[in-house]
Amino acid sequence: MASTATDTGYEYIPDAPALIKLLEDIFTDDFMQENTRFESFEGFRYSSAVIVNWKADILVYSRLLLDSFVRESTDFSGWDEMVRSATQQRYHCA
Numbered sequence: 001m002a003s004t005a006t007d008t009g010y011e012y013i014p015d016a017p018a019l020i021k022l023l024e025d026i027f028t029d030d031f032m033q034e035n036t037r038f039e040s041f042e043g044f045r046y047s048s049a050v051i052v053n054w055k056a057d058i059l060v061y062s063r064l065l066l067d068s069f070v071r072e073s074t075d076f077s078g079w080d081e082m083v084r085s086a087t088q089q090r091y092h093c094a
Contacts (some may be wrong), residue, residue: 011060013059020054028086031089035075037073038073
């Protein structure tokens with residue numbers, strides 16, 4: 001699930017269905033309710049502020065816009081921090 005950044009500021013992630021499945025696993029309802037203004041990851045995904053087509057085979061998104069949205073609607077400074085925190089909480093990693 002490697003991400004490819006381009007000089008346009010967009011990230012491209014092939015095999016999006018596998019990534020979505022992983023994100024659905026780590027972003028539990030409890031995590032989302034404790035750390036964001038959303039009840040679930042589904043609510044986060046379908047918020048009009050997140051400009052990502054979550055149903056595509058390849059995800060294409062603006063890192064700047066996603067990080068901005070995460071800062072405004074969660075307890076995190078960006079998407080990477082949110083993913084790391086959810087992973088640590090879900091799998092009890094240090």
